[in-house]
Amino acid sequence: MSQTYSLLIKSADHIDWNSNSPSNPKLYVTVQVGSRTLKTRVIQGASAPRWHENMDLTIESTSAEVTLQLHRKHKHKTFFTGREDTLLGECKFIIADLLQRGTPGDTIELDVQANGKTRARVSVRLNHGTIGGSAPQPVAPEPVTSETFPPSVFDETNEDRKMIDGIGKDLENLTPNPTSSRVMDVVDTGEGDLGAVLWDIISVLGPIVEIGDEIAKIHPYVHAAWTILTSVYQAVKKQKETDEEIVKLVKAMVKLYSSAGNTKVLPQKIKSLESTVTEIAKQTLECAMFIREYTGHGFPGRLFRSTFANVTQKKIGDLSEALLELKDSFDRDLLINSVYLSAEMHEDIMKLTADSAEVRKNIESMMQSDTLGKLYIRFDATERQQCLAGTRRDILVAIIERLTTTSDPSSVLWLRGVAGSGKSTISTTISKYFRDLKRLGAFIFFSRNNPGNSHPKAVVHRMAYGMAESNIQFRKALYDVLAADPTILDATLSEQFEKLLLQPLRETESYICGPIIIILDALDECSDEKSLRLLVDLIANKFPQLPAVFRFFITSRPISDISSRFEKKGHIVALPLDITADETKADILLYLSERMQEVQQIKNLETTWPGKANIQKLADSCGGLFIWASTAYEFIQGGFDPPQKLAILLALPFNMRSNLDQLYTIALESSADWADPEFIEVAPSVLGAIILARMPLSDKTLDALLGLGAGVSARVLEKLGCVIQWRRGQPARTLHASFGDYLTDPKRSTGHPWHIDSKMQNQSLALGCLRVLRDKLQFNICGLEDSHLLNSEPILGTSFTKYGT
């Protein structure tokens, strides 16, 4: 008869790291019996990790062989093995051996070995039960220590460590096993103080946080929710506070997660039920942030409950309802997923969803009033890149944690890094994260290509408009200000800040639930030096007057106009983007590996191309700059012969190859025939006009502007795809701001035919301005296509007029 044993994997110690002890190892254990392999969760940062996880072993006889292995998990695939984990050692035994070494319930220590050498000791405990007979004997609760908690906590401060240790001790009183039936008991009986139910949800989320790598999509939301709830738990646990409403809300969260069941199968579920699971993760974070506010452990000075009981009651109702709906959708999706759905049915479901989103969007835009529309400035992120999945994990988590940690008095997080280090890409990823959570107040990005939007007042207007869109009380207060004094839109920046933001916020602050995230990307690209100083002063001196619900994420190059003003400001924290960090190098390697694989597939190249060694050489050349990697990719993938392009790059000596200017030089040299007199006559002017006009111009406009024959600019642009983003009939813009820097800086490109010297800069600017003005007046007559609208022209689909009207 089959027999069921349960093997409790307790802990590992005496780990031999071959005198090369890693600072923050991630460890897990697998147990293989027959064809089944069971796996513990991954524990990070502990020198003697403790799992306390039960494995159910069903065997035919006690002579069945069991293999227990101790693994170390890496952040990325290791370069040489191509695997994400390393086997530290293993131990093979049969159940009969264990039974001889002690009676069921005794702790047994197993030596795990590699190459005949003991590498660690793993403690286990065997219990038994028989299928069809009595239930497996329960394992007595073990005291659980902080080491069973998710990883990032251990990278943090002593304070965090103390907090988690405190929780560990509490667990000796609470049932520690997150999968225990207690979770459901609490839900069903309707009992429990806030601390206890919070612990339940923390226990459910903890293991999900630990399998982070496998569930990269939802991990940041769950991780942030777990961190918030843990800190609230720590604050309220001693109060034995019972507040029925909030307790019910937390129970609803636990119940929702009980649907997801065993976290080990979560990664597969995420694949098949991606959108629902992602919604669940976002809603969890939304609830966590609300609970923090509600319990008074959020933004300072809030009297949330007592003062705004009605608002709060409604919010709790809404959140609970949303959780219930998600639970229903999850159960339904699970069902749908387990039965066969025809392609048409799938399509119908998708269409219905799309239609309802469209209807909602139209209603929203119809509701915008003309008055508030005057504040609207469009920041179109359609073509902005996000971080490739798997890159920038640590820094993204750090930024998200900072922006949602309300106990932190600094409201501005300033990411500074050199040109091309990847700041804008990070800011776009962060904006998506908070937009999905409906916490994004504004995503404002400055660009030299778009000076019209890169103005200080864009920040005030866009923030005010964003608030009005999301908060009905603020909307009314702002409308009153604008109706009372329409000239306020032409007042000084500080007056506008006072009237359009501070004043309506003072009146409505109590209705606003934080955090509200405002992102300002590429501050250094603010329209001109004077405007930049105005804006930087506003951030440095006036932003502290804003309510604490606002959290700012600002990125810029480390230029002195910004650094000198931000220094020593208590509300601003600088976060340097380190291009020498190992994580950055690993991220770039991952980026290049993915991109080269893409090129290999699209261009039908040999499957062995380009080979790990060549990718590593490219990655080494980047010097930590993503712009180098992305330009190299554009260069290699453009044209017919990527292997030849790669060979051109790698043939250069390392010090020449690794220089960004050198890369631009090679890219330009090899993309076009600069010896062709016709090409050399027109190409520099086309490049010059794109850089100097400081606005995206289409090929037809370029022809008209430069007095060229029809199609000439298009023929030039076709050759320059690795540095200029352009499609026929569409505006052309540089792929990256650093390319403009290179072309115009005499120290960097002088002597090359494409260098834009100061004389040309002056002439082109004057000429360009005149021509663009003239063309603007004639657009309707000559029918030129361009991205520009006259101020009076409406934006399609809205009743807004453009900024600056």
Ligand SMILES: Nc1ncnc2c1ncn2[C@@H]1O[C@H](COP(=O)(O)OP(=O)(O)OP(=O)(O)O)[C@@H](O)[C@H]1O
């Ligand atoms: N994590 C990433 N994943 C994929 N691509 C990336 C990543 N980071 C950066 N890139 C690519 O590298 C290039 C440079 O990045 P980005 O524009 O973000 O740099 P930056 O620091 O903002 O530069 P600058 O200060 O000059 O504006 C872009 O083409 C971007 O798409």
